[in-house]
Amino acid sequence: MTLAKYIKVFDIGLQNTFVYRWNFLLLSIFGSAPLVGAIFFWQAIFRSKVSVINGYYYSSMIFYFMITVFLENLITPTEDEWQIAGEIRDGRISSYLTKPMSYLGYRIVLFLSYRLLYIAVVLIPIIVLAWLLRDHLRMPEHAITWLAFAASTAMAAFLQFFIAYALAMIAFWVLEISTIIFILYSFEFFLSGHVFPLDIMPAWLQGFIRWSPFTYELFFPAQVFMERVQGAALVQGLLIEAGWLLLAWLAARILWSRGLKKYQAVGG
Amino acid sequence: MSRYLEIYWMMIRNSLIREMSFKANFLLWIVVEFLWFVGQVVFLEVIYGQVNNVAGWSKWECVLLIGTHQITSQIFQAFFYVNLAELPELVRTGRLDLMLLLPVDAQFAVSTRKFGMDNIINVLVGVAVVVFCLAQLHVVPTAMHVFLYLVAIGFGVAIHYAVLFGLATASFWIVRAQGLIYGYFNIFNIARIPESVFPYSLFKIIFTYFLPVIIVANVPAITLARSFQSPWAGLAQLAIGTVFIVAATRVFWRFALRRYSSASS
16 A cells, blocks of 8 residues: 555656656757767877876776766756755645655655656667767676665665755745755766766875765766775775765755744645 | 847846845855856866876866856856746746737847846956966967957857757747756857867767857857967857857747747636
């Protein structure tokens, strides 16, 4: 019974999203252009000097970007925080409060259904790209890597989701939160490894990178898949990631219950 | 024409009054833009810690390119961004009807309602960066080059405008077009990459002439930083690209308006 209602929400989420399939298609076309730009840029860098930059060969750099693009499409929430904040601001969450499921659970199921459909749509361009760049791809050598990659990716997905969710909760206190969301985006943009792999940064920054939550949103799972982090370091990374996931979840829960006390149900 | 100017001045005044009532937000936006800028410069520091030049571009030339992109995109955002970003919502809710009824050109009406004051400050930051880079490069541009630089930036603003306008117009067919706005930011990531990085290819042709994001910041930056080079070929390319995309999106908009059927009325 409990499961059935969540499956229903999942189904609704799928259908809602499917209405916007053209959005996805356009987005994937526009999203892949900068990747091509990044590839040409790195090509030029590697052409003008050595074959290796801080442990990255041209091939491994391209491979790194392939993985992060795949991960971003798979796990990064796109509109969830805007929708949640909008529902709080407009007083629409009132109707969810009366339903026999938690709002957080509801949003998680929606998030999962969005991501599933999204990756299904953009899989075609990603496969085309992977085929074009097939010389640079390298599958993991150890079977255990797949397991670690799956675990770190799943945690990264929920870490990103809980951060987005906690942030959207600010809408209980502040009317206009787009500025705050964009500040987070600008941190994530650089510190998650979206623009360049974080380990090419100078050594004195590596301590910060190891403990920063953003590292675990994209960079860490990519490192795991490339088998650039192994053994004790892998275990340590997974533990730090789990720690951040727990903190983000707690923040989401606490902000929700605090916010609800303040909630006035605008227009409802 | 003077009527349009007058209307536009009123819009700007209104926006200023509105924005000043959200001072904290205003300051935060400046912080956001500043963070982005710092992030990009840090990235270049990392790269140029390893190599002396990328496809013939030195570090300060690259920073100048980023500064130029900053100036262009922030001027565009000051005048048009918010308005265009709201267009999909106007279409979805049917509030566009109101705009169409105004006794001015519909494209003008939807493009010029609000004005972003915070972006102007970011433009000034961009200008400071460009001047600093020129000093680092030991380049003193002539009045002529500065003039051409400004003309090229004008073309650049028109390109930014046309690209987002075209994307926003797609919302006549695609409901909930917020994703398209991300498309704008995505595609203009290319503008910050030195043009010589791209080998001659279909990719380069498309993004030079049809969707001129490769040259949008590169041409003005080269005009200013490499005054020993003749700027005319680049400027001609930029002019052709601008005229094409502005005209194309205008046609697209007219076509979209014809099949607009409003909502919930």
